[in-house]
Amino acid sequence: MKIKSFVLGVVLVWLWSVMPFRLIALSGEMFLVRPGGPHLVQGSTHYWDAINLEARLEGNGWSVTYAPNLSYHGQRAYGLTIPSEHAVIVDADLSWDGRYAILAHEGGHTLQPIWAGTQEGDCFAEGVATVLLGDGIRDHARFLGGVRWTCLGVFLVEHRAIYRAAAVLND
Secondary structure, three states, X not given: OHHHHHHHHHHHHHHHOOOOHHHHHHHHHHOOOOOOOOOOOOOOOOHHHHHHHHXXXXXXXXXXXXXXXXXXXXXXXXXXXXXXXXXXXXXXXXXXXXXXXHHHHHHHHHOXXXXXXXXXXXXXXXXXXXXXXOOOOHHHHHHHHHHHHHHHHHHHHHHHHHHXXXXXXXX
């Protein structure tokens, strides 16, 4: 365990010189938590944030709709991005705070690099959501915990694009 911690420490120190702090913190946290699904906050404190983010996505040419009981390949999904249709679909049963978190993630997908596959796209999108939401990083890290090494590579290569995407969605 000491060797693993030492290697992780060396990697994080090196990352400190390359990446912005928020993604460094997310990278470290991914290696410390167990993988799991998203924990969506209940409430409506981000109602206007969700409405504004929806308007930004629509202003960028994406339709945003809400539908109950979303699934993707037979698994529960809280949001979907369909690039061929320029469509974002969010679970209608979520609270406004949950919708805001999912819109931030799906908004990241709308701006992800063309080369990104499913795992890389989720890393990019969750990186954008982490920067955009400015909330705690633990839940973001749990969501990415199963693909931590892939995400570390995406964050190293695309950290500037992640921050640009968050800025585009935040304007």
